[in-house]
Amino acid sequence: MQQLIQPNGQPHYGIFPGTPATINYRDFDFRSPMGRRLGALSKWRSFHQFQYFGLISPTLIGGCALADVSLLTIGFVYLYHPESGRMIERQFKCPLGMGSNFSQTPNDGVCELRQGRNLLRLENGSAPFEKRLLVELDDGTRIDARFSEEQPAFQPMSLCTPTAVNGWVYARKVAGVHCSGEVRSALGNYDLRELNAYAHHDWSAGYMRRETFWNWACLSGETEGRRVGLNLSCGVNETSFTENCYWLDGQLVKVDTVRFEFDRDHPLQPWTIRSYDGQVELHFEAHGLHQERLNLGVLASNFKQIFGRFSGVLRPAGQAEVRIENLWGFVEDQYAKW
Structure with a gap:
């Protein structure tokens, strides 16, 4: 598919075997x-x-996001060292997107934010299908991480769903892929391949609900000799189709709707996540938290991304159960008005 929007002005809807070349919104x-x-x-x-x-390993966890909400561009990056509990985190806000650039080509483009001597840059390459994160901060922190979807072959979740009465959202999700590169920071210097680090990636765009919320869960790692990744959400991308899925050795397994059970006032207490079709039953124990609050009237966000460990079971149809034992990952609880 070359373009998401058809000649009649309407999007292609559904779950796609590939990625649209251009999100021609x-x-x-x-x-x-x-x-x-x-x-x-x-x-x-x-x-x-x-x-x-996102980066995941028992030794080092990290995340970097860029968001363009027209009136404001927001970026954040953090690194967390589970053994010591130490954390580095930075947040950036650019009114009207000044100092930022966003490409609408999910497989071949660059999104970045520059502010002073700070750079957050996400590169998507088509030959090969590689994703790269480059972070350079004025305190000397540097992250250069990448993964490939070709070796071994990986099947992303790519879909477009109707949203509210007059919108749509396109999303492309990846989890459970090996990550290489390096990190230099006050937490230490690390070779991501030596850490056996994993990565996950989210590229989303569209005419989203003016006021919305979501819960999200993602994990990446190895269990019972298999590479496993997981992407589950509730509250977004659920009209007609859902993005819920997991990956076993790069092969996508679709999952029905899911329910997140947790204490919103105490998000570091345990979470339970179950799918309606019985394929997913997971428990999450929190270890750390990145959060942001913004209330500018016309724009608002209450964002909590919590990192910790998952345990439970995946039940793919026609296959043996896959036990999840203390695999690192993330959950989110977010409210947004934009």
């Missing part, structure tokens, strides 16, 4: 809830895009 026939056609200014204000790259 300006060609969308965007209308008000009452059917009035909306122009370029409304399209710019209502289109949002974000990208996330």
